[in-house]
Amino acid sequence: MRIAILAHERFPDGAKTATGVLRYGQHDVVAVLDREHDGANASALRRDLPETPIVASFSDLDEPVDALLIGISPIGGGFDETWRPDVRAALRAGCDVISGLHYFLEDDSEFRSLAEENGCELWDVRRPPSDLGVADGVADEVEATVVATVGTDCGVGKMTTTLELVERARERGHDVAFVPTGQTGIMIEGWGYPIDRTISDFTAGAVEEMILERGNDHDYLFVEGQASIVHPAYSGVTAGILHGSQADDLVLCHAAGRENFHGFSQALPPVPEFVDLYESMAAPVGGGEVVAGALNTSTVADDDEAAAAVEAYADALGRPAADPVREGPDAILDAIL
């Protein structure tokens, strides 16, 4: 699928969805729309991004695309009215529009009529399907080994770790599927339920449904985790993924130097306590164990310092660890495969 990604004024570092899709998506990204970086190239702005031209608007695209993907999400998840001309132009050109905003494009009467007139689809990734239900507690019955990333906090690299593991496992010849649980992961995979938006009674059920749908067609499922099992606001999402997936292997993700839950006053417990917490929570339902750790060292400039931080993290865990982006995920994969 040929796509353009809208990321005005936030690209690259404020556009996690855009950079996630650029790095890990299977899409053919024709261009990024960013009026601030018109004429630049994504790979020049950040070296981990593929070569992708940046243009000022949808009408500046040199070639046709199948879809426009909204690659940014302002705080609150609203729709920025300065994006309307791009979405309008995309729909008039017969393109689908994919969005992870809290504001649903399908509820916008102009977009809905334009989509109908031009035979396009509006895909609001954050809208969970209405037929989700309660978990049956049977995710462990699938044939695949289920691996889940879990975290000490939000924003420590669970999605990136999961995607690096999937990519490298495939390179190593394994039959692996990715189970996304958040908007960026869903856009990358083109499938999945937004677990943070489900009704709380159905959180585990939505995850279980994904595991059952893919778990007999692959040797390994890699489930994208969310938040932290003791997060002051989001622990319910984490618990739902842990028990809904009944993962066999857990990979504990953490960010170097993180001391408090991001945006909260509460301190993170020490790393070994997280191992105990996840394993004792998993024991009655699924019985998963922490087999390795992933440390995000992106805030550590010096490579030697980063390597030392990873080593200290592995010591605290008593398990192998790596920074899957800086060092590659092989040390983690070796503990799983």
Add this chain to the structure above:
Amino acid sequence: MRIAILAHERFPDGAKTATGVLRYGQHDVVAVLDREHDGANASALRRDLPETPIVASFSDLDEPVDALLIGISPIGGGFDETWRPDVRAALRAGCDVISGLHYFLEDDSEFRSLAEENGCELWDVRRPPSDLGVADGVADEVEATVVATVGTDCGVGKMTTTLELVERARERGHDVAFVPTGQTGIMIEGWGYPIDRTISDFTAGAVEEMILERGNDHDYLFVEGQASIVHPAYSGVTAGILHGSQADDLVLCHAAGRENFHGFSQALPPVPEFVDLYESMAAPVGGGEVVAGALNTSTVADDDEAAAAVEAYADALGRPAADPVREGPDAILDAIL
């Protein structure tokens, strides 16, 4: 408020909402509607229920009421069409209708027009307000001591324990408020959010909002718990209540003889493990400790056997315990007040 409670063909044992409101609500219950027990009295059907006449339909009521409360919830939460004449008659008589069904009365066009014509309100208790948000992690800042019931499983008596504790604490002269989290509790209190129906990102936030709303006006808040922290389907709801409330004291509720999660193949962990699980999950956010236990012995016929079961439960917990219905909640309250 004078009310009638609809509980056709399920009263009393299949009508948890009806019996909960009869036992613990502040309402003046004029009658129960149950076409199967027309002419009987609630207190004759079950000795723990107050004297309340039973009539066959709304039009058989001897005196006017302010509201009709739907006191049963079939599996799936649908609306039984045989109830329509009662709801219609109530609205035509100018009564409000209170419902905890998944099927929202407000979305029923006949009921909505009747309510408008007659100036009545339809209160769908299970519909969460649309303005809930993410928790700020600040529930511990309220002045009240926050007590939460937690459980080994669903249906072990968390709501009943909470309400018995509230009632007895008031009798003992304390300034206490009840914080409901489920439909029956909300109907009893006339206030509260249905935590199992919130968006999973907002589960803790909805609980926190209730704590902040009442936490500076009372000496104690008693929070109704839900499910179990290791429940195969609902652990996310439990985690959200634990971290959203940041309860100081936890009362662990259990049912005598319960070995598996109700309706699931997974075995319950031993009781001492539940104490560790709840305390280690609470430690980073709120720091609550299990101070006492409540054992539901309703399935044990013999009083001596029930007392022995409570004693064994207290030993396993290493804390005081009681069956709050059979023995009264004083032993539990003494550990809190």
